Amino acid sequence: MTDFPVEPTILVARIRQLERQHNSFKKYLLKLKHELEELTEKFNNHVEGESGDRLSATPKLDTQTPEFVNRLSDEEFQVERILLLLGFYADEEKIEKPAISAEEFKQRKNQGQKDFSGLNLAGINLTEEWLDVNFSKANLAQSRLSRCLIDSLNLDGANLKGADLSGVTTNHRSRKGYYPATMKEANLENANLNKAQLQCAILAKANLTKATLSEANLWKADLSGANLRGANLTKARLFNTTFGIANLEKANLNQALYNKETLFPPNFDITKTGAYLIAPASSLQKANLVGVILKEINLSGADLQEADLRGASLCGADLRGVDFTKADLRAANFNRADLTGANLTEAKLGGTILLGAKLTGAIMPDGTIHE
Template identity: 40%
Template sequence: MNPDELLSRYNAGERDFFLIDVNGVNLMGATLRAVDLTYANLSQTKLVQANLSRATLHNANLQGVDLHHSNLRGADLSGADLMGANLVAANLSFATLTGVDLSGANLSFVHLMGADLNGANLCQVNLLGADLRGSLLIGANLSRSNLSRCYLFEADLSEANLEQVNWQSSLYNRQTCFPEAFDPEQIGAYLIAPNVSLAGLDLSGVNLTRENLQGANLSQINLNQANLCWADLRDANLQGANLSEANLSGANLQGANLSQTNLEGANLSGTTMPNGELHQCALIQKPAGR
């Protein structure tokens, strides 16, 4: 089907384009809101600045598609093949991306707030400056991806593959250039890998269940209300860190530096603590019943 026929039928009220083949066509700026493109072949299609909000792209072939600055807010892309896709600055907020293959894709400055990326393949993906607030990345493959400057407040990274990720950590400033509508005043919160330095960052509320933080420099970090259940914090530097009301149940803190660490109200049940160092904490867990 050629693009003119597709748009003509859509404008006439048709929304069901199941299994359609529009491989490699130009649909730049097209409006296809709430369209059903289940199992459609859109590989190499140009959809720059297209409006596909609330569209259904379940199991669609989107290899190499150009969705630069497109609107996919609330879209269903579960099971879609997005290998090598260009999604720079695209809006995928609250989209469903469970099990998608995004390996090799460019998602720099993409908006993924509240998106469901559980089980997604994000191997070697560029997520520079991406907004991942409240996103679900449970079991996602993020190996060898670029996650520098990502905003990850309340993101769920449980059981994610974080091997060889680029963890460059720096705060945004007024001189940093961002795409339109991206707020440079926001504080960047970053994914974590062994021996990384995240001193002084704000990761309050983040879910890092079972993550490997061994040897990480987390001095002065804010992990208030963070979920660090069963996390590996062996030999980590937590000097002056805020872990108030954090869940550290089952976490391993053997050899960690807890000097002046705030553990007020933290859940320390089953936690492996460094010998004789709790007395150095600025505030420790309050006794039950007080």
């Protein structure tokens, strides 16, 4: 007997499945029985056709089909036997409750239910929902959670294999009583977290094997002990992120952004990954920073010669003494940025926003010095 409750609907479905399996088994045994009988008849006919004492002494095969064949083919399953089989098959076929539909989930949530832990929500479509609920240990494989608000969302131990969490957002810092999303030990293998806003999220010991985290914001996220083997972290924001002893083998960190407060695993050489250190006096020559958001960042004294910053946002950034020689700054936003003493020689400024920017002593694209 199993040690967990079995709902009647699940039991009926399992009984029917076992009956189908049993019927197939009976048909197989009957076929085997007929084949044995045919083989026995052929053998005995062959023996009868042979002459000589040697062959006459050979005993005939008993035409009676072995007892176990008849017994197995005629045996009927009783309820006790079915319940025993439920337990027998538990290890090789996990019994799950029927999947909850999106409509049922929304109805329960609107009625005030917060605890959906352990439920089967595989494949559910909850796009753009506010998910301040408990999904711990729930089955959310292949689910669609894109662009959801995930303040206070609990996904600890949940199965999110192949799930779509692209563009999920968080606003917990401005919401009193809400906290960051937590995904400790969650299975996010092959999950899509492209452009996910995961600031302060807890992903300790999560399985992110081959997950897509490109352009994700992982500011102050906890990824200690996580498995990121083969994960795509291109252009991800890794400021103040903690990786601890995470597995970053074969992970793609090309053009990812990190700072000196980012904690990578011991012996992991971030300088060989193509990631960019965003810090004062950093070397970012020819860096591809198209569309990056670096508001109020400190890059004073950095080398950004020939860097591509088209459409980037550097509002309020400290850019004193930065070398932007031949950099592409078209459509970049430098609103309220401090560009005192910056070098903009031959920089491309088409559509660049410099409203409120400090340009004292800056060398302009035409070589003149701004007063």
